[in-house]
Amino acid sequence: MDGEQLQYRTANIANEARVDVSARGFWTRGQRAFMDIKIFDPMAACHRGISLEAAHQRNEQEKIRAYGDRIQNVDHGSFTPLVFTTSGGMGPKAKCFYSRLADVMAEKKHQPRSHVVAWMRCRLSFSLLRSALLCLRGTRCSAPTTIDIAGLNYQATVVESGILV
Template identity: 75%
Template sequence: MLGVLCNGRISVKVKGRVYKTAVSPAVVYGAETRPVKKAQETLDVAEMKMLRWMCGATKMNKIRNERIEGTTKPVENLPQHCACGTAFDANHAMVCKKGGFVCIRHDEVRDLNAKMLQEICYDVTTEPALLPLDGEHFTRRTANTSNDARVDVSARGFWTRGQRAFFDIRIFDPMAVCHRELSLEAAHKRNEQEKNRNFQERIQHVDHGRFTPLVFTTSGGMGPEAVRFYSRLAEVLSEKKRQPQSSVMAWMRCRLSFSLVRSALLCLRGTRSSALRPVSLAGMDYEATVVESRIDQRLQ
């Protein structure tokens, strides 16, 4: 049975079915002779160990049990196939760009951060264009050299008085294929480094500002730079509002969590089918339409 549960080529969905069909009944049968409390503890520990085997995660990966449970427990009433042609599940829903829900999730977090920055900064702008290049060369090959380059938010006076701060947001799924072999800390670091390679050098030397990548997971986790950003934001807001910094931080984390939860539900439940073609009203015969659809009979 371990050959199935630990096989990386078998999907988590198939492993879950094998576990429910063969493994779970055997474990429950073996725990029947034990005291109830002890049996429940044994079952919980065994189940979590099995779930970690199925996901290929060990304690060295520093992944919390709640995250493992959310990955393996299926979501009910989901379609079998996505509009993009791929098998649909919760992990695919978080990364599928069909329907634009990934962009909606990104824009919602962007607007939320911009709104909070407006409380303490001035000249807050969303999607600001960077200054065009004039023959500058950068040491990093992955630096963004487009004259139409933009970041998500800019604000003046956040880190240093008078200096313009630039922020770019990325929300990633930690259970995506490209992140499954990495610990959560390493995944955050890699995404932050990609953003820094794209914008940091250009913003520092051309726009003379400071760049900060804001990296989040789909479940609300934050990278080190995002934690530093929110700590600074909570500190300044608490001074301005004359309220405890811990309360301000808790409020901001709650707002961010609700925003990501709403976006996750939209990714799961929103329709990705092609939009219906609009009906032209020019030349429509309203009387014939009413008769054909029998609307007049339904209204009587």
């Protein structure tokens, strides 16, 4: 950063600060979209006195204060905080993001949107489950696996898994 003044005192002004995900043309054609992910436990002591919606809102605002102004004014992009609970719940902005992602994937892969959404929810559930298990029992040092979604048959995957659409 070269002396820019940001709106919030809690803004992340470190030169090496960066968000988790960046994509060009996600929300607006040609514009970079930045996303930062936060997963929180709604049963934690700091969230006990408030509703789940308020906890999502608080966590989204925390991310917006840290990165939103910087991304808009310095990087000239859009910022979306992706806030999830450990059990798979999503904040309002994460729901919008997942809806847009499902639309883009369904259109690109020529698949029914309902099958893509079911597949995405299944993947998210398993990812959150793996994260929770990793926190509970630690790592087992296995090599990460990648999935080639280019040749994935969404409809067959949904039917084989027994997910209701």
